[in-house]
Amino acid sequence: MKVLVIGSGGREHALVWKLAQSPLVEDLYCAPGNPGMTGEAQCVGISADDIAGLKAFALDEGIDLTVVGPEAPLVAGIADEFAAAGLAVAGPSAYAAQLEGSKSFAKDAMTRFGVPTAGYAVFTDPAEAKAYVRAAERPLVVKADGLAAGKGVILCQDAAEAEAAVEQVMVAKEFGEAGAKAVIEELLVGEEASFLVFSDGETIVTMPSSQDHKAAGEGDTGPNTGGMGAYSPAPVVTPELAEKAMDQVIRPMILGMAAEGHPFKGILYAGLMIAPDGELGVLEFNVRFGDPEAQPLLVRLESDLADILMKLAQGKLDQAEVKWSERPSVCVVLASGGYPGKYETGKQITGLENAALCREVTVFHAGTKLVDGKLVTAGGRVLGVTALGASVAEAIERAYEACDLIHWEGKYLRRDIGHRALARAASGGALVGVLMGSASDKEIMAETGKALGGLGVPYEMRVMSAHRTPAEAAAYASGAAARGLKVLIAGAGMAAHLAGALAAQSNLPIIAVPINASPLGGLDALLASVQMPPGVPVATVAIGKPGAYNAGILAAQIIALGDADLAGRLALRRIEMAEKVRKADAELQG
Secondary structure, rough: OOEEEEOHHHHHHHHHHHHHHOOOOOEEEEEEOOOOOOOOOOOOOOOOOHHHHHHHHHHHHHEEEEEEHHHHHHHHHHHHHHHOOOOOOOOOOOHHHHHHOOOHHHHHHHHHHOOOOEEEEEEEOOOHHHHHHHHHHHOEEEHHHHHHOOOEEEEEOHHHHHHHHHHHHHHHOHHHHHHHEEEEEEEOOOOEOOOOOEEOOOOOEEEEOEEOEEEEEEEEEEEEEEOOOOOOOOOOHHHHHHHHHHHHHHHHHHHHHHHHOOEEEEEEEEEEEOOOOOOEEEEEEEOOOOOOOHHHHHHHOOOOOOOOOOOHHHHHHHHHHEEEOOOEEEEEEEEEEOOOOOOOOOOOOOOHHHHOOOOOOOEEEOOEEEEOOEEEEEEOOEEEEEEEOOOOOHHHHHHHHHOOOOOOOOOOOOOOHHHHHHHHHHHHOOEEEEEEEHHHHHHHHHHHHHHHHHHOOOEEEEEOOOOOOOOHHHHHHHHHHHHHOOOEEEEEEOOOOHHHHHHHOOOOOOOEEEEEEOOOOHHHHHHHHOOOOOOOOOOEEOOOOHHHHHHHHHHHHHHHOOHHHHHHHHHHHHHHHHHHHHHHHHHOOO
8 A cells, every 4th residue: 555644743753653554554655744754754845735746646656545634735625636536535525624724614513513612703804803802791712713723712811802812813913814704702611632533424433532732831821832742541531521522522513514415534633621510612623633642642553544544535434443552642742942932943953862762752753854964953843752651650751751862952841741630640630638627527618629619620528637637637748749639628626736737747738717616606716727836827718618618719729820721710700700799789770
């Protein structure tokens, strides 16, 4: 079999790497490819957007299967052109590719097929868009309608930010003609995950879940990028949630497109937002492998990718064997300093030969080129260091070990890729430890759980006593940070020494909830909690249920300092509280 891969980035290198392992593949080409593919494929000097040139090459060489990596050629109709010439392509038609090429098309399709997504409005007039966001008075997302290399999405917490985003997208045209039309939608809150499937228009085969890291900075801060890293699987996507994604998102879209006469043949990527209550919302659809999600996914694929994609192109996906490794994987992107803003290229890269010796590590090239026989940087995202491990922690450790062996002037990387998975693995998913001195305190401390649960903050509850089980309380506090916990909340009555006992053993923030358990009405517990010696602080809230609820809110606010998603949920909560007050006032006024 002769196979042609189209594209030049890290995703395409991963596709080439996996296809090269197939016994079915005799000749493998990539257009235009990159230096990392040497020895795996023959690079051809044809641009990914030169559809006529690519078709001529495929016909001249007798290519049996073409695999399209990036979205732009698919949106431009390469699959239709190749199919008309009798060439097999693993990728959707131009019509189906509009699911990625036009955000308004995708939103309309989701509405028709009943796929859950945020409420939205579409604008071609900037003045109308600005008037809409000024009147909205709630967090919004402003999106350039067309292709913008993953960067045409701006999250806005208030009307001023949204109006500035409309100016940026539609007037200044910072994302080019993609911003001639804009989609403005409600801001969904929760945790994001990527859910990909193979489909030949009828049969659907799921891939393992994955999660990427879009923000440039650690703690998911800074501007959005094409992706600074990814890992698979994403623990937030439980088996039950994966089935919900199939039932509510993937099947309705695949079946709906087929019913309208435009079957989707290719890789469908659903960008999901998973709300605190487990409900799903679709942020976007892509019509190809994600980058960098392709890298950790393809190193987990144990089956023959060439066989899968050929059967997909032939409409015989039901005959393909698709098997995945149970072991987690992670990809850490090494980028040029300054990315996604201005950055310099042409910096010599060293250390790749040392990184190649690291166990179960593969380095995929994304933005490199050869100059006078030397490998230099040629893009914002330069390399994708990808590793497998027995656990996500081991995969991350292996990836960063290899990252530290690779050097160039201005190299930049995030050091927290996979942080959500690590936190879940360390603490069973909990970020807050809620402790109470007695089981009789459970009714009060349930208010803490209500507050945390409503914001989607995972927590655990334990019963421990500073007086009756002091060793257990001390051990819990001293090991809390290592297990991924971020805040400890302690509810106790009378002498109320539990919070202080925890604070003596941990540097984590400690919040005390005084409980009424004596004739003094909880004042004894309040004073005992407040009066801590210098250097051992304990934050103290009100007595009883109101304080327990506020303790949960305060814990969430502390965690939100490093979690933009949670910060958004807190902001939305404040807006909802204000709306309730306004509604009550309006009802009172009659």
